[in-house]
Amino acid sequence: MSLVLNEDQLMLQESARAFCREQASVAVLRSMRDIKDPIGYPKALWQSMVELGWAGMAIPEAFCGYEFGYSGLGIVLEETGRTLVPTPLVSTVLLSATAINLAGSHEQKSLLLPAVVAGGSVIAFALEEGSFHDPLMVSLSAVKTADGYVLEGEKKFVLDAASADHLIVVARTAGKPGETAGISLFVLDAKTHGIVVKPLSMVDSRSAANVSFDKVVVSSSALLGNEGAAWRALERTLDIARICLSAEMLGSIQEVFERTVEYLKQRTQFGVQIGAFQALQHRAALMYSEVELCKSLVRKALSELDRGDAAQDIPALASMCKAKLSEVSALISNEGVQMHGGIGMTDEFDLGFFLKRARVAQQTLGDVLFHRDRYASLRGF
Amino acid sequence: MTKTNVAKQGNTNLTDLDSFRADTRVWLEENCPASMRTPAPEDEVVWGGRNAVFKHPDSKIWLDRMAAKGWTCPTWPAEYGGGGLDKAQSLILAEEMQRISARPPLVSFGISMLGPVLLEMATHEQKLEHIPKIVRGEIRWCQGYSEPGAGSDLAGLGTKAILDGDHYVINGSKIWTSYADKADWIFCLVRTDFDVPKHSGISFILFDMQTPGVTTKPIKLISGNSVFCETFFDDVRVPARNVIGRLNDGWTIAKRLLQHERTMISGFGLSSGRNNRAGLTGSLELTAMKYRGDTGKLSDPALRDQIAQFKIDSEAFAFTSQRSAQEAKLSKGPNATSSMLKNYGCELNKRRYELLLQAVGTQALGWESLTADASDFAPEELAVAREWLRSKGNSIEGGTYEVQLNVIAKRVLGLPDMTSMIVKQ
Numbered sequence: 001m002s003l004v005l006n007e008d009q010l011m012l013q014e015s016a017r018a019f020c021r022e023q024a025s026v027a028v029l030r031s032m033r034d035i036k037d038p039i040g041y042p043k044a045l046w047q048s049m050v051e052l053g054w055a056g057m058a059i060p061e062a063f064c065g066y067e068f069g070y071s072g073l074g075i076v077l078e079e080t081g082r083t084l085v086p087t088p089l090v091s092t093v094l095l096s097a098t099a100i101n102l103a104g105s106h107e108q109k110s111l112l113l114p115a116v117v118a119g120g121s122v123i124a125f126a127l128e129e130g131s132f133h134d135p136l137m138v139s140l141s142a143v144k145t146a147d148g149y150v151l152e153g154e155k156k157f158v159l160d161a162a163s164a165d166h167l168i169v170v171a172r173t174a175g176k177p178g179e180t181a182g183i184s185l186f187v188l189d190a191k192t193h194g195i196v197v198k199p200l201s202m203v204d205s206r207s208a209a210n211v212s213f214d215k216v217v218v219s220s221s222a223l224l225g226n227e228g229a230a231w232r233a234l235e236r237t238l239d240i241a242r243i244c245l246s247a248e249m250l251g252s253i254q255e256v257f258e259r260t261v262e263y264l265k266q267r268t269q270f271g272v273q274i275g276a277f278q279a280l281q282h283r284a285a286l287m288y289s290e291v292e293l294c295k296s297l298v299r300k301a302l303s304e305l306d307r308g309d310a311a312q313d314i315p316a317l318a319s320m321c322k323a324k325l326s327e328v329s330a331l332i333s334n335e336g337v338q339m340h341g342g343i344g345m346t347d348e349f350d351l352g353f354f355l356k357r358a359r360v361a362q363q364t365l366g367d368v369l370f371h372r373d374r375y376a377s378l379r380g381f
Numbered sequence: 382m383t384k385t386n387v388a389k390q391g392n393t394n395l396t397d398l399d400s401f402r403a404d405t406r407v408w409l410e411e412n413c414p415a416s417m418r419t420p421a422p423e424d425e426v427v428w429g430g431r432n433a434v435f436k437h438p439d440s441k442i443w444l445d446r447m448a449a450k451g452w453t454c455p456t457w458p459a460e461y462g463g464g465g466l467d468k469a470q471s472l473i474l475a476e477e478m479q480r481i482s483a484r485p486p487l488v489s490f491g492i493s494m495l496g497p498v499l500l501e502m503a504t505h506e507q508k509l510e511h512i513p514k515i516v517r518g519e520i521r522w523c524q525g526y527s528e529p530g531a532g533s534d535l536a537g538l539g540t541k542a543i544l545d546g547d548h549y550v551i552n553g554s555k556i557w558t559s560y561a562d563k564a565d566w567i568f569c570l571v572r573t574d575f576d577v578p579k580h581s582g583i584s585f586i587l588f589d590m591q592t593p594g595v596t597t598k599p600i601k602l603i604s605g606n607s608v609f610c611e612t613f614f615d616d617v618r619v620p621a622r623n624v625i626g627r628l629n630d631g632w633t634i635a636k637r638l639l640q641h642e643r644t645m646i647s648g649f650g651l652s653s654g655r656n657n658r659a660g661l662t663g664s665l666e667l668t669a670m671k672y673r674g675d676t677g678k679l680s681d682p683a684l685r686d687q688i689a690q691f692k693i694d695s696e697a698f699a700f701t702s703q704r705s706a707q708e709a710k711l712s713k714g715p716n717a718t719s720s721m722l723k724n725y726g727c728e729l730n731k732r733r734y735e736l737l738l739q740a741v742g743t744q745a746l747g748w749e750s751l752t753a754d755a756s757d758f759a760p761e762e763l764a765v766a767r768e769w770l771r772s773k774g775n776s777i778e779g780g781t782y783e784v785q786l787n788v789i790a791k792r793v794l795g796l797p798d799m800t801s802m803i804v805k806q
Contacts, residue, residue, distance in 0.1 A: 003704035281790035296700035381666035
């Protein structure tokens with residue numbers, strides 16, 4: 001299995017990088033923050049990305065996708081991570097489209113996926129109920145009625161809920177929080193009566209919201225997959241999203257590392273470039289080693305995903321990625337600020353955006369502690 | 382790559398490779414003794430040399446048969462006794478040997494370090510003199526690099542070689558010479574010019590350890606006995622023709638050779654995450670559970686988290702080694718990562734032993750003694766203490782951790798070189 005990018009992938013990387021540098025730099029995120037944009041991502045820019053095919057890269061051709069694979073999607077995410085451009089990729093493409101593709105009926109896929117590929121649709125994924133990622137602790141209830149279900153409960157930290165046309169809701173049709181059996185997925189029109197979206201203001205300036213469900217009535221056709229049996233599809237969805245989110249984090253990590261090394265070569269104190277000081281050189285060399293490990297893990301996991309049904313060890317690979325990338329993301333963002341000195345603390349300089357995004361990305365879909373714990377269980381200890 | 386090699390690769394088409402594989406399989410089947418198809422215990426590893434030890438009698442038969450075909454050094458040219466195989470063929474040989482779990486017939490510094498450098502830099506006559514004896518395991522080599530006053534600053538070495546007629550007279554001493562007391566010849570860095578910057582006055586010279594004036598003394602390490610020695614040279618007379626490469630150009634050769642050594646050492650880390658070792662070092666997590674009486678889940682959450690972190694790093698390191706090898710194949714700069722791999726591999730090995738001490742507790746801290754009751758500590762528990770202590774040397778030998786970080790900072794990241802500023806001043 002190749003862990004090195006091929007010609008096609010290098011071309012994709014080059015074009016995605018050029019696009020992000022020219023049209024989607026950190027300035028985009030800065031202006032979204034400054035104008036307190038309620039949507040949280042630039043709509044016109046997102047449409048340009050959709051035209052480049054970014055929304056449909058991992059979606060099957062049967063549903064108008066491009067089947068370019070997760071390695072390709074990972075390359076794009078790395079580049080968006082380098083400029084921190086906010087997009088609905090995580091909510092809509094990584095989470096919701098994957099869940100629909102894995103759990104949905106042919107009819108549901110035909111209805112929802114082409115709209116994602118074409119960019120008309122943003123679908124939020126309502127999973128978390130507490131302040132820590134814990135996909136088993138689902139207590140939002142879906143009670144069966146004669147011709148459907150009634151949903152009751154609260155969801156936290158739902159990405160892009162404010163702009164979503166649809167929501168996928170992880171609900172409990174049976175069992176207790178902590179159990180795998182009894183978890184069901186529902187896809188709802190975001191305007192369904194009883195849904196209240198309360199936007200949050202997060203440190204990374206991306207769009208997230210708390211969403212409450214007050215006696216929300218849905219028909220049976222809202223159910224994705226079989227009632228009470230969604231855990232397998234949910235877990236695989238989360239693993240795919242964790243690996244792809246790690247690719248985005250890899251981009252941010254590399255960007256901060258490269259900017260920092262560049263700064264060490266430019267900044268002069270005591271008559272020399274500060275990069276000549278061994279105290280900084282050794283820390284930079286250690287960071288380099290960690291970044292190389294991150295690259296290998298992400299490449300390995302993405303190419304394993306691309307083996308489709310033959311893919312092996314995906315849960316452990318996903319947890320390795322998210323644990324390691326979260327750890328290194330903290331290291332690089334902290335060292336980046338420290339090595340930049342005072343200028344790294346100023347809002348005018350971009351580095352703070354990377355630090356803030358790093359922490360939110362670290363928590364999203366499980367932090368380092370969650371994933372080391374999960375990895376240990378998967379490896380039998 | 383030489384022209385002949387390219388031509389060879391071009392000619393070796395798929396059918397030829399298939400028949401090479403078939404022939405190799407048959408030959409190994411007929412010639413590899415059944416007893417040599419098991420992992421070799423440390424005392425059965427064959428190092429060759431004038432006083433070669435063949436603890437297992439079949440190991441001599443196996444060595445002689447492989448050496449006759451040049452397959453102890455499969456890719457070395459046949460005119461110097463090597464196997465003359467191209468890369469694809471040698472890969473097939475390795476695969477076929479692995480298939481039957483055949484032991485390496487011969488392990489030596491001649492094969493892993495000196496040979497590749499001689500093939501690249503020595504004269505035809507020098508190759509004829511030394512390479513065949515390395516292939517056949519007749520001469521065992523040791524490395525004379527570090528000195529008491531020249532460790533990380535290796536180029537500051539002071540062992541002198543003064544020309545006297547057609548001989549050099551060598552005076553000085555070396556340290557950390559692995560197996561000097563068992564080696565027949567030494568490849569040695571000596572100072573041949575005293576009036577130039579330190580890197581420019583070093584030569585690379587070969588000589589017989591039986592030459593009058595050479596003495597060795599084993600070094601006892603914190604882990605107990607070791608393979609390391611101190612080596613002393615007192616008016617040792619060495620033919621001038623034994624200099625390899627140009628006079629005073631020894632530093633170039635020394636660096637080349639160190640690259641081979643680093644690649645060898647980084648292998649330590651690759652095996653440190655795997656669970657295929659004997660004894661307690663086999664599986665860190667299972668050992669930790671066993672000593673706590675745990676079933677299913679390791680009861681100490683802090684140790685569990687640290688072991689998980691260690692194992693994730695080990696797996697990521699293995700993927701990085703794979704990626705580095707793939708990049709090297711596509712010739713995208715193989716050496717950018719060699720210092721990083723050496724360092725990370727050594728640190729992983731050290732972390733493994735620190736975690737093992739935590740996993741086992743005081744039972745891992747016993748020391749062999751004539752008066753102790755043998756039932757106090759099991760042999761594999763005593764081994765943990767020794768191996769833990771020995772692992773501390775991983776980040777010192779072959780270029781220290783700090784020196785490797787300097788190399789990464791300057792060569793890979795392009796950060797400015799403060800030491801060159803100091804030297805200039």
